[in-house]
Amino acid sequence: MGKAIAFLTRTRGRGDGSQRLHWTDWFTYGYLFLGIVLMFGPVVWLVMSSFKTDAELNNFPPRFLPYAQESVVLDGHKKPLPLFTVTEGELAGTQVAQVRRVGIVSQMVKLDAPDEIIKIKVKEREPVEKLALAWENYTDLFKRFNFLQFLWNSTFITIISTLIMLLVNSMAAFALSKYEFRGRTTVLALIIGTLMIPQTVVLVPLFLVVREMGMINSLWGVIIPGAATPTGVFLLRQYMLTIPDEILDAARMDKASEWKIYWRIILPLSAPAIAVLAILAIMWRWNDFLWPLIVLSRTENFTLQLALNSFQGEMQTQWSSLLAMTVLTLLPIAVVFAFLQKYIATGIASTGGK
Amino acid sequence: MARMISYCMRIIEIPMLYLQKRLGISRLAWVFLLPNLLLFGLFAFLPVVLNFVYAMTGSDQILLQDRTFVGMGNYQTLTSCEDFLNPNSCKDDLFWRAVYNTFWFVLLQVGFMVGFALLTALxxxxxxxxxxxxxxxxxxxxxxxxxxxxxxxxxxxxxEGLANAALEGMGFDTINWLLDRHWAFFWSVFISVWAHMGFYTLILLAGLQAIPRDVYEAASMDAASPFRTFRRITLPLLMPTMIVVLVLSLIKSVQTFDEVYAFTGGGPGSATTLLIQYVYETGFAGTPRLFGLASAASILLAVVLVILTCLQLWASRRNVNG
Structure with a gap:
């Protein structure tokens, strides 16, 4: 034991024990492990809960692992019967199946004699349980709710608006970084100015503009207004400024058109910045809430976020579906994060979020 | 997909080539800028102008020609209070409740978030x-x-959730967390800190790692205590980053809506109704839809945001130069 602790607490450097962990190190690790519990715990709890049956979800106090009651199919009974263990009386310790329950008495049958009904008090039995994942919470989403429609809406908005955002913002960044023209400073100032106009303060007039363009209750009403972002323009422009102009001149010598220069040279060379913006755009659109809430009022247009929000009001008791849906909503972002976390972190740090 | 995009690009090249020959290279820049400027114009600058028009007109019609001019009426509705510290005495009490809630929310959220972000970064x-x-x-x-x-x-x-199970396990009475106004407010601040803290931790960590090592070595030569090192070296050198983090988090905190709205719906009562929710509910969710009032409230909010954004630009510029 002592050796194990010595091993775990050793630090790099001399091995003579003069550099054992200081109390501040213990404090640091304590804080960080508390952080793991506090940050990961709620999400793990959510995922675990999403695999529990309705009965298990209503259990208080809740258990960590998803359990489900075992059931058996017996001759003479159409449905599978739930299994119990008798806790008291002469039958104590045997497994019986419950046919039905009347008040505080349940009618049971022995497994080897399925026709013979025995009466046992509810208190004197205990359910036989096994670990089981309630996948039906997830399959129900596809059967009973319009889940695929919501998923499609969210995916469509995310992909299309990311593509449009990349195209529009990179074109502007190209013009602002590689051309000298009169009014460039003015345009830059204007774009900085839009930083001061977040969607949240122009909701009402934005609604009018989008309405006049006939995009209320249409996915395009969510896609188009958010397509140009000052953050995106600046992120890309900053990167494009580092691309040497000589490359462009060489291409012009070879009679490449300006569009070809943009498309064949500038875009591929600024791929790292484009990737960062793409990740940010996907995150913003997938998680977007307030503006879709205003624009999309019909259920068939709902994004996943809107569907989640409106279902939590309606299905106060139906946590099983709600939890499964929450897990499926956070899954794409979790996958993206797992693969691209380095880029996400640097990207977000370099742009200051949104 | 990649093939389709490359196909589209080749089609766009045809009109662009024509424009290039017609306009010349330097004016082509405007063609590249056009989509972006159009979007900014339509969805950012035009709305700002229209916002002032809305704020000065009444009625529940969205079309401008159907709206009646009320001048400063909406602002007067929002700001007529007998006693500004008591929302009940105001004509629009929900607005003032939202203002006070937002004030406390921002104060607590930014305070705790930046505090914990700094601790975590350290x-x-x-x-x-x-x-x-x-x-x-x-x-x-x-x-x-x-x-x-x-x-x-x-x-x-x-x-019957985990929190109450833990309370009961420790022998306390269970609490109906989201039906108690103080607890609901506390948890709103808490989840907001929980969700956004990592972002500021990242920025502060980058700031800490930019502090040169030799300064610390010099300090340890002089046998400075860890606390003194922190106060005399870390904190002053981290100050520019801290200012950026503070201003950024203020800007975002003032605009909080999504997580609190989905979490409590503004309740119980109006205990967690924040300003953006007030704008959303007066303008879009309630009947009649009071667009004018919503606009006036959002303009008051915009004033705060413009000040904060100027601060941010100033801070980040100072950061780059320093």
Whole structure:
């Protein structure tokens, strides 16, 4: 034991024990492990809960692992019967199946004699349980709710608006970084100015503009207004400024058109910045809430976020579906994060979020 | 997909080539800028102008020609109070409740968030193993959608949830967390800190790592205590980053809506109704839809945001120059 602790607490450097962990190190690790519990715990709890049956979800106090009651199919009974263990009386310790329950008495049958009904008090039995994942919470989403429609809406908005955002913002960044023209400073100032106009303060007039363009209750009403972002323009422009102009001149010598220069040279060379913006755009659109809430009022247009929000009001008791849906909503972002976390972190740090 | 995009690009090249010959290279820049400027014009600058028009007109019609001119009426409705410290004495009491809620929310959220972000950044910056792993542990909630964050915590705090089970396990009475106004407010601040802290931790960590090592070496030569080192070296050198973090978090905190709305719906009563929710509910969710009032409220909010954004630009410029 002592050796194990010595091993775990050793630090790099001399091995003579003069550099054992200081109390501040213990404090640091304590804080960080508390952080793991506090940050990961709620999400793990959510995922675990999403695999529990309705009965298990209503259990208080809740258990960590998803359990489900075992059931058996017996001759003479159409449905599978739930299994119990008798806790008291002469039958104590045997497994019986419950046919039905009347008040505080349940009618049971022995497994080897399925026709013979025995009466046992509810208190004197205990359910036989096994670990089981309630996948039906997830399959129900596809059967009973319009889940695929919501998923499609969210995916469509995310992909299309990311593509449009990349195209529009990179074109502007190209013009602002590689051309000298009169009014460039003015345009830059204007774009900085839009930083001061977040969607949240122009909701009402934005609604009018989008309405006049006939995009209320249409996915395009969510896609188009958010397509140009000052953050995106600046992120890309900053990167494009580092691309040497000589490359462009060489291409012009070879009679490449300006569009070809943009498309064949500038875009591929600024791929790292484009990737960062793409990740940010996907995150913003997938998680977007307030503006879709205003624009999309019909259920068939709902994004996943809107569907989640409106279902939590309606299905106060139906946590099983709600939890499964929450897990499926956070899954794409979790996958993206797992693969691209380095880029996400640097990207977000370099742009200051949104 | 890639093929389709490259096909589209080739089609766009045809009109662009024509424009290039017609306009010349330097004026082509405007063609590249056009889509962006059009979008900014339509969805940012035009709305700002229209916002003032809305704020000065009444009625529940969205079309401008159907609206009646009321001058400063909407502002007067919002700001007529007998006693500004008591929302009940105001004509529009919900607005003032939202103002006070937002004020306390911003104060507590920014305070705790920046505090914990700094502490976490300091921990992550000390000599530890698996720094990358711990960094992403604190960072990943930033990526979760606000609605998901709200639901995760709602599930834990529901009447028969994990939090109450823990309370009962320790022998306390269970609490109906989201039906008590003080607890609901506390948890709103809490989930908001939980969700956004990692982002600021990341920025502060970058700031800490930019502090040169030799300064610390010099300090340890002089046998400075850790606390003194922190106060005399770390804190002053981190100040520019701290200012950026403070202003950024203020800007975002003032605009909080999503997670709190999905979490409590503004309740119980109006205990957690924040300003953006007031704008949303007066303008879009309630009947009649009071667009004018919503606009006037959002203009008052915009004034605060413009000041904060100017501060941010000033701070980040100073940061770059310094």
């Amino acid at each position: 921990m992550l910056n000390s000599k530890i193993r698996a720094r990358g792993f711990f960094r992403s542990v604190f960072f990943f909630p930033v990526l979760l959608s606000p609605v998901v964050v709200a639901l995760i915590w709602k599930w834990i705090l529901q009447r």
